[in-house]
Amino acid sequence: MSPTIELADQVFETGPVVMTPSCVEWALHADEWRLRVEAHAPGVFRLRCGPRDWLEPGKPSLRAQRQADMLLARQEPVGEMACQSLDAGRWLLAQGDASLEIGGGDAGLRLFRGGQCVARAHLPVQPAGDGAEGTWTIDWALEPGEGLYGLGETSDSLDRRGALLVSDVPRDRCLPLAWSPRGWGAYLNTFDRVEHDLRTGGAYAARARGMGLDLFLFVGDPSEILNQYTALTGRAGQPNLWPMGVWLDQAPGQSAEFSLQQVRSLRAQGMGLDALVLAEPAVLGFQEDKPVFEWSGRVSDWRSLSAAAAELDLHLAGSCIPGVLHGTPLFEEWADRGWLLCDAEGDPWVCPGTPASAGRPFGLLDLTHRDTARLWTERHLQAVEDGLGAPVCQAQFDLPDGVEARGGETGAVLRSAYPHLARRALFDAVAGPRTPQEGVMLSRDLFPGVQRFAWQQGPSVSNDWDGYAATLRAALSVGNSGVAVQTHRLGDAGRPAGTMTPELYLRWLAMGVFSANFSFQGLPALMPDAFDADTRALVAHWLQWRYRLLPYVAGIIDDAVRTGLPVQRSMAQAYPADPEAHAWDTQYLLGPALLVAPVMQPGGVTEVYLPRGDAWWDLNTGWRYEGGTRWTVRPGLDTLPVFGREGHMLCLGPAAQHTGEINSARILDEVWMFGMPEHNPVVMRNKIRVMQMQGSSYIKGLEGLRILPSEGLEVKRRGAEVRISRAR
Known part of the structure; x- marks a missing residue:
């Protein structure tokens, strides 16, 4: 040395x-x-x-x-x-x-x-x-x-x-x-x-x-660093609109028909839903003797399930494994062909069973081999054409140092690169045929370059206030690390549900509504039907808010494609020059316009800190507050402390039960202004724009919409043009 x-x-x-x-x-x-x-x-x-x-x-x-x-x-x-x-x-x-x-x-x-x-x-x-x-x-x-x-x-x-x-x-x-x-x-x-x-x-x-x-x-500034880092290392493309609607995670052991009935029940109660994630084990995989996918036997008739979901405007997601089951003829054939990762002796490395494989050991596909990766992508492309809306794959394995790929990758390099290769192959299947690329695949894997692929799943957490805080901090921390979107689970079907009170359920739901996205858990004790009529009415209230927020949330995600900034932005990232704000690590900016301060403790009383450098408008009362101040608030279960940032606007859409009801040509229904507009609104596909004039603003593209001015502003219409000026 x-x-x-x-x-x-x-x-x-x-x-x-x-x-x-x-x-x-x-x-x-x-x-x-x-x-x-x-x-x-x-x-x-x-x-x-x-x-x-x-x-x-x-x-x-x-x-x-x-x-x-x-x-x-x-x-x-x-x-x-x-x-x-x-x-x-x-x-x-x-x-x-x-x-x-x-x-x-x-x-x-x-x-x-x-x-x-x-x-x-x-x-x-x-x-x-x-x-x-x-x-x-x-x-x-x-x-x-x-x-x-x-x-x-x-x-x-x-x-x-x-x-x-x-x-x-x-x-x-x-x-x-x-x-x-x-x-x-x-x-x-x-x-x-x-x-x-x-x-x-x-x-x-x-x-x-x-x-x-x-x-x-x-x-x-941190925002500039995230912008340059993601421009350097890659960003995800714009997903479709439907993944931004509400998801339902099927609980283990539930049948597809039971889950469809849960969807029908939610819809009958005026609750929106767009996607169903089928529980593990994998919903599809290779046949034992042929390199052809077959649907899992627990889904008796995939075509019927896909048709029933289509009738409900419901999108289906399901897990897969990048491997072939051990002890099958196909395992032996691909071992001879060199399409599986090998151990130090050159024999195929056998991965212990996982939930996705129903506990059965399997050989891992060598995705550094172009032919292997291409075959896996092509099989999933066929599954997408058969009605799979989004694959779900966990491919971050703790590979021993002796395991080696055909390209020579081993040890730490292989452990870091393998989940990237798996996600790239699946994203190519979902989004590759489309121009521009649109689509999502779900995963918990973290690796260099993970921010190139939508959509990151949140952690499995306990059904209590600590679990609620854990999923929020997880999303803010990966946002600080360059990942634009991480979703939340409303509870965990694999853990005792007895600690999930109506108050906690509604607070957790409200935070999920004002986030990149969230999913209900299919365990009956964690579904809205497990609670009383008043709680269910409040669930419906919050789900209406979710669908009304879609133009804004879609605009934030579209903005992330260009800037790399996350949907949920921590106080340290958004306000680096205000050290007092950094301590409020369960508050966040939802995009550039909204400050969200979720209620994190039982009792309905919480403190809010409004960062220096901006003035803030309370969405619930319409009152204006100066930044650099702290307030104690007592929001009811039908409200959430949310404040509009002065100079920005909030664009809202119509209430809906799923994204299939939304007319993409008229996605906007209402615009809320927080003081004199100074910034272009964040909205899907930039359908409106703001022009600054002396002492006033002109907004184009808002004909027929309801304009809610903040205090002290006048709004005048002229065709598709709206003029906003200070009241005289």
């Missing part, structure tokens, strides 16, 4: 060996190594360090190119920077108000925003020796009280200080982006193992394993 080297003075005193508007490069270790810094995008620096043949491999192998494409949607730098020599072997690389200072006696780097240092790190380098991989440690010094956000899913504090997370350990629920409200972020670009150690309050140590170091540094 070569001795450890550091980024010290002597490395930089001789100056760069390469200097272009987008790239600066220094020679290290007798010019056997190089340190390269690129202006990858405005406010984004890419720092790579390693042997020259790692940085400049010539034509990359197909395996290396495939992994690079899975990690980055944009490979080439698109920014420019100025390079300036400072004293003591330090160099300053500047892009506008974002700059990176590198070198100096402390062997490190410093990130600046507008001339102010926002982050400092120490960069010791342990290079590879004799072909072995090294460990690269970036030690970030955190300021007192500085929070660090992102890094995947958690049901605890959104500030990840105190945690130790390992990227390829499934139970850690880790994602690679970390950021601070001070204005910086970091992303280690690798499928190999990365450890994020925040157990020391004043430091964050990121340790990456690999031949070279590939580190992206971001400078800007």
